[in-house]
Amino acid sequence: MKHLYFVLFLLLVLSCQKKANDDSAVLIKTKPIPKIQVEANAIEFDSALVVLYENQRLLEFYRATGFKTVWQSASNRKVILNAIKESDKEGLFPENYQLKSLTSFEKKHPVLKEKELVTYDLLLTLNTQLFLTHLKTGKLNAKEIYSNWDIEINPFDVNTVLAEAFTKKEMAFVVNECKPNAFVYNQLKVALQQIEEYPDVDFTPIAFTEKIVANDTNVKVIAVKKRLKYWKDFNSSDSLTAIYDEKTVAAVKRFQERHGLAPDGVLGVGTIEALNFSKANRKKQIIANLERWRWFQIIPDTDYVIINIPDYKLTVVENQDTTITQKVVVGTVKRRTPVLTSYLRTVVLNPTWTIPPTILKEDVVPAMKRNRNYLSNKNILIYDSNNNVVAPENWNPAKPHNYRYVQEPGPNNTLGEMKILFPNHHSIYLHDTNHRNLFGLHNRSLSSGCIRVEKPLELAGYFLNHSEKWSKGKIDSVVGTRKTHYVKIEKKYNIYIWYWTAWSQKGELHFRKDIYDYDLALYDKLRS
Known part of the structure; x- marks a missing residue:
């Protein structure tokens, strides 16, 4: 005892x-x-x-x-x-x-x-x-x-x-x-081995002052060539001159492709920024990504949607084969797209758009105080607590949260012609946009947190093709009515909105810009 x-x-x-x-x-x-x-x-x-x-x-x-x-x-x-x-x-x-x-x-x-x-x-x-x-x-x-x-x-x-x-x-x-047995995790381990093969060199940052294009002569091109040789994108035995020649342009394009940059061969701010990353920081980036993949776990199903936020890319996998790849627009640094796992539930054709609290506070209220017709110019109606429409001149700026703000369906609707809902705590979804030009940009961290998709009706049609009622013609017909229509997605598709900025592909290292500055901060926490 x-x-x-x-x-x-x-x-x-x-x-x-x-x-x-x-x-x-x-x-x-x-x-x-x-x-x-x-x-x-x-x-x-x-x-x-x-x-x-x-x-x-x-x-x-x-x-x-x-x-x-x-x-x-x-x-x-x-x-x-x-x-x-x-x-x-x-x-x-x-x-x-x-x-x-x-x-x-x-x-x-x-x-x-x-x-x-x-x-x-x-x-x-x-x-x-x-x-x-x-x-x-x-x-x-x-x-x-x-x-x-x-x-x-x-x-x-x-x-x-x-x-x-x-x-x-x-x-x-x-x-x-x-x-973990995920393919990307195993490829990240390969990337970690690959990065170790590079010599330890302290990079002197290449300053960006102006764009350098083919056939320009600029003393910075010498440093660029050295950096490209270090990363094995440039293997020419020619002397390192200041001329931005054809071989160097080709090497820059290879480097840009590996870093998710527009492969235009132009030495702009994004390319110079990527060239300035050292081996030590790339290694930290890989280690941070390995930790995230231990969190993500193995994808347990065969049919799913996966979105890599920093790569601005949506991929649909069916029976373990990639069937659709589309560009996406994701949240800005201030309004970050969250990392989450869910499942697709509903396609909404001709959606209305209810202004969320953050956008109301930061964008709409200041604009309405400047111009009472701001919302009506965008086909947005104001509703009071009794669901009555309120005229802009009767709107009370001291109590903006007492109202509901709804944009009617139509060609100028913020959500475009379609949105796809999935359960989550952040009120985000996939949707169309009335700003189609954004998909031509390289940096697509531009939304308020939701994810805009490049070809929305094609995506909606894909998820509804398990129902005989929803042919392309039927979808186009419903969209043409400009009336909101909800359609349940019958087949189970999980959706994974994840964040990874490094991997190895066909023996090559690939990196993406850490748009939310997660990588080095996570590495420091791992080391502490």
Whole structure:
């Protein structure tokens, strides 16, 4: 009984301490796991030793072992130590898992005393739990970092997984199973290996003053050629002159394609900005993307829509084949398109547009105060709480939120001729636009958060083609009525609005501009 009281006292004291711990799951209640069959030469130890680690997950694990050691097998230890040692290939950091201490214990393993073996066992389990959890679900909690991201991380019970590894003697298999298996994640690991092959060079920034076009002579072209040679886009053995010749233009176009820039061969501000990125920063970008893909998890279905925000691209995948690719316009830095997962629910033809609160506050109210006919010029009606239309001259600027502002269907409607709804907490959707010229721009971070699609009726027709009632002719006919029509999407399509700025494709590194400045900030959090 004295021993029991001592353990309870320790639990009480330790639970009140504010000591930091690398494990985000500290003191979170976990479900008990089945009893783990330990080897005959396992060492039994006092449960109070586990309590001192202040880690509920560790306590639950060793409770299942009967408070006996589990790492007697040299092969199991070798698998985990090697995996932790090579965790940098996954964009993780070996030092986060006390690799130096673990390696030191392992070297002395044959001569370790019983007490030291127990300490090593606890330390190895603790860091294995942490490593496998980071590998499976990411090191950081996306919801704590981004308030406008809706990511559902699949529950991961590391103790059950680890218990299975010991029971079935499949430690290597379990480690591999914890690694994300998404194609882009694996290509990012290739990109991480590729970036390491580049020499460590400090880039002197190339200043942008004016555009440089084919056949120009400019001293900056020499620096551009050196940078292109570094990134293997330019392999000419010609002397590095200041002439922006044909070979250099071709190399710049290759570089621009890899960076999602308009491949026009013009040395403009966007191309110079991309050329100024160093190896170190590109590596950080790749590591940040690997972490995000651990959050995104594996896409579980065969039919889905995926939107990569910084690439301004929508892709429809059907039976694991790409069937549609369209350009999109996404939110500005101030009104960012959120990262989320949902499913397509409804196509709305000839939609009305109700002005959302942010646009009302920041755009409409100031404009109405300047010009009372601002809304009527845009075919937007003002409704009071009784659903009565309010004349612009009777609108009360002191109480703008007492009204509803609705733009009627028509050619000038902000949402164009179509929108596609999917459940989310941010009131965003896919939609057409009355500004078709935007799709000809390279930088398409221009919306208020919703996503404008390049070919809206083609997209709507694709999702409705599972219903015989909705042929192209029928869709065109309904659009021609200028009356709002709601159509349920019968087939299940998940939609993934995600954010990634780096990958490897056919052996080449590809990068996109980090339009919301997520990458380096995320990398710093990973390192802290």
